Amino acid sequence: xxxxxxxxxxxxxxxxxxxxxxxxxxxxxxxxxxxxxxxxxxxxxxxxxxxxxxxxxxxxxxxxxxxxxxxxxxxxxxxxxxxxxxxxxxxxxxxxxxxxxxxxxxxxxxxxxxxxxxxxxxxxxxxxxxxxxxxxxxxxxxxxxxxxxxxxxxxxxxxxxxxxxxxxxxxxxxxxxxxxxxxxxxxxxxxxxxxxxxxxxxxxxxxxxxxxxxxxxxxxxxxxxxxxxxxxxxxxxxxxxxxxxxxxxxxxxxxxxxxxxxxxxxxxxxxxxxxxxxxxxxxxxxxxxxxxxxxxxxxxxxxxxxxxxxxxxxxxxxxxxxxxxxxxxxxxxxxxxxxxxxxxxxxxxxxxxxxxxxxxxxxxxxxxxxxxxx
Ligand code: ATP
Numbered sequence: 273x274x275x276x277x278x279x280x281x282x283x284x285x286x287x288x289x290x291x292x293x294x295x296x297x298x299x300x301x302x303x304x305x306x307x308x309x310x311x312x313x314x315x316x317x318x319x320x321x322x323x324x325x326x327x328x329x330x331x332x333x334x335x336x337x338x339x340x341x342x343x344x345x346x347x348x349x350x351x352x353x354x355x356x357x358x359x360x361x362x363x364x365x366x367x368x369x370x371x372x373x374x375x376x377x378x379x380x381x382x383x384x385x386x387x388x389x390x391x392x393x394x395x396x397x398x399x400x401x402x403x404x405x406x407x408x409x410x411x412x413x414x415x416x417x418x419x420x421x422x423x424x425x426x427x428x429x430x431x432x433x434x435x436x437x438x439x440x441x442x443x444x445x446x447x448x449x450x451x452x453x454x455x456x457x458x459x460x461x462x463x464x465x466x467x468x469x470x471x472x473x474x475x476x477x478x479x480x481x482x483x484x485x486x487x488x489x490x491x492x493x494x495x496x497x498x499x500x501x502x503x504x505x506x507x508x509x510x511x512x513x514x515x516x517x518x519x520x521x522x523x524x525x526x527x528x529x530x531x532x533x534x535x536x537x538x539x540x541x542x543x544x545x546x547x548x549x550x551x552x553x554x555x556x557x558x559x560x561x562x563x564x565x566x567x568x569x570x571x572x573x574x575x576x577x578x579x580x581x582x583x584x585x586x587x588x589x590x591x592x593x594x595x596x597x598x599x600x601x602x603x604x605x606x607x608x609x610x611x612x613x614x615x616x617x618x619x620x621x622x623x624x625x626x627x628x629x630x631x632x633x634x635x636x637x638x639x640x641x642x643x644x645x646x
Contacts, residue, residue, distance in 0.1 A: 277309060277310055278308055278309060278310065278346075279308050279310045279344065279345060279443055279444050279476035280308040280314075280342070280343070280344050280444055280478065281306075281308070281341075281342070281343045282304060282305055282306055282307075282330075282331070282340065282341070282342050283305040283340055283341050284303055284304075284305055284339055284340040284341065285301050285303070285304040285305070285327065285330060285337050285339070285340035285341075286299065286302060286304075286338050286339040287299075287326050287330060287335060287338055288300065288338050299500050300323045300500055301326050301327050301330065301500050302323070302499070302500035302501045303340075303501065304327055304340075304497075305340075305502075306495055306505055308476060308493075309476075309492070309493070311474045312476060312493060313477050313479065313490055313491050313492045313493075314477065314478050314479070314491065314493045314495070315478075315479045315480070315490065315491040315493070315494045315495065316328065316479070316495050316497060317481055317483075317494050317495065317496050317524075318482065318498055318503075318523070319523065320482055322497040322498050323500040323501075324480045324482075324497055325448055325449075325480055327480075328446050328448055330342065331444075331446060332360055332363070332365055332367050332446055333349070333350070333357065333358060333359060333360035333363050336350075336357055337350065337352060338352060339353075340352055341353075344363060344365070344444060345443055349363050361391075361392060364442055365442050365443070365444045365445070366436075366437035366438070366440040366445055366446070367437065367445075367446040367447075367448065368430075368437050368445070368446070368447045368448070369433075369450075370448050370450065370452055370453070371453070372429050372433035372453075373433060374421045374424075374429050374432055374433055375421065376421060376422045378420075378421060379417070379419060379421065380416045380417050380418070380420075380421050380424065381404055381405075381408070381417040381418065383421050383432055384404045384407060384408060384435050384436045384439060385400055385404045387436060388400040388403060388404065388439055391440055392440065403439060404439065405417065407435045410435070410469075410472075411431040411432070411435045411469070412431065413428060413431055413432060413435065416428065426453055426454050426455075426458065427454060427458045427461075427462055430450055430451065430454065430462060431462075434450075434466070434469060438469070438473055438475065442475065443475075443476060444475070444476045444477070444478060445476065445477045445478070446477075446478050447466075447477060447478070447479045447480065449480055449481055449482070450479075451463060451466075451483075451486065452481075452483075459486070460489075463486055463489055463490050479491070484523065488508040488511075488512060488524070489508075491507075491508055492507065493506065493507060494506065494507070494508055494511050496511060496519075496523065496524070498519050498523075503517050503520050504516040504517065504520045512524055512574075513555070513640065513642075514555050514557065514642060515527070515572060516644070516646075517644060517645075517646045518572075521572040521644060525574060526574065526575060526617065527572050527573070527574055528572070528573050528574070528575065528578070528616045528617055529570050529572050529644075530547065530548055530570065530573075530614055530616075531546065531547075531568070531569075531570050531571075532544035532546030532547075532551065532568075532570070532571055533565075533567060533569065534566060534569060535550050535565065536565065537563045540554060541553060541554045541638065542556050542569070542643040544569055544571050546571055546614070547611075547612055547613060548571075548612065548614050548616075549591055549611070551589055551641060552588045552638040552641065553642055554638045554641065555640065555641065555643070556642060556643035556644075556645075557645070559645050560645060569643050569645055570643075571641060571642070571644075572641070572643075573616075573636050573637075573640065573641045573642070575606070575616075575617045575618050575619050577636065577637045577640035578609075578616060578617075578619075578634050578636055578637070579634065579635040580609060580618050580619075580621075580624065580626065580633075580634055581624075581632060581633050581635065582630070582632055582633070584633075585633045585635050587635070587638075589637070589638050589641065590633055591633070591634050591635075591636075592611070592631065592632075592633060593610060593611045593631075593632050593633065593634045594610050594629065594631055594632070595608070595609055595610075595626050595627065595630045596608045596609070596610055596615065598627060601622075602622065604619045604620060604621065604622050605619065605620040605621075605622065605624065607626060609632060609634050611634065616634060618634060
């Protein structure tokens with residue numbers, strides 16, 4: 273399975289932890305496999321405790337997995353079966369931890385220079401100085417080189433941590449929630465910066481976050497994890513528009529999920545019988561086995577893919593509804609519409625005058641309606 277287009281490959285990774293107080297064993301990483309394309313921004317996304325940090329720490333060599341294999345640049349760095357476990361400092365990686373790992377007793381320059389003085393590859397004094405100053409310039413910190421690192425703001429510390437990691441010239445940059453200590457505004461500014469640094473330096477980056485907005489905005493590929501397992505791997509738009517499970521649909525963005533059963537299925541669409549009526553779903557992943565009438569599923573539709581209208585509407589997936597709540601958001605109304613007993617969240621045009629109690633038609637765009645098998 274090794275191929276040189278991948279900077280990292282993981283297969284069948286498992287990591288168990290034993291709780292100290294009662295000896296109970298938990299599976300933090302459960303049969304995780306993925307391949308990271310070279311030069312890409314690859315994100316591990318999931319709720320707290322889903323195993324993303326443990327996966328990253330196994331990649332860094334800071335945690336020893338119980339089973340599985342890891343290779344970097346086609347070279348095995350870990351194999352449980354072969355008892356191979358290359359030390360962290362011998363792996364072609366650099367890590368930016370959540371807390372940045374900046375030393376308060378050192379000046380900015382010395383923090384950045386550390387890997388060039390003590391790391392895998394060291395340089396003569398003049399060359400170190402040249403490289404560090406050039407990197408500080410790149411991340412906008414050249415005027416701070418002589419300051420104590422404690423005098424930097426949170427965003428500047430984050431840039432310093434990134435500069436130090438990039439000075440190691442890693443094949444793979446591991447980033448563990450590096451923006452989580454910053455306020456919301458700075459976070460959104462720095463995520464754009466981080467992404468542009470990644471593209472400028474062309475360094476393969478593996479990024480851990482529980483923030484779906486961050487993952488969608490920054491990534492080439494997202495791995496969604498839940499309880500140690502992979503739920504889905506795909507591009508941001510694949511994950512958002514064609515979620516593979518209820519978990520993914522619910523965790524990323526906002527989704528209406530309506531249970532139902534298969535009414536009929538073909539190559540291009542699945543018709544689902546639900547409490548709303550028969551809903552045509554033109555998006556679905558390959559079912560575990562050919563779907564049969566009566567098989568349970570969930571219909572997933574995002575609010576922006578439901579049209580709310582007071583005019584007559586044509587085509588499939590039209591249902592009579594009653595508005596129960598409306599919220600004016602300036603560019604649109606966010607409404608809850610009841611179709612029988614089922615409530616659907618939808619966005620209505622800002623110019624449409626809708627009030628609680630109004631009778632409307634909702635149209636679930638079949639092209640964006642997803643049949644989920646789990
Ligand atoms: P977070 O976003 O909160 O950091 P995470 O998705 O990164 O969560 P992990 O830190 O990988 O999750 O933890 C996965 C599971 O393994 C959790 O249930 C956690 O409690 C457990 N775990 C992690 N490290 C240890 C450890 N050293 N000893 C015991 N259990 C651990």
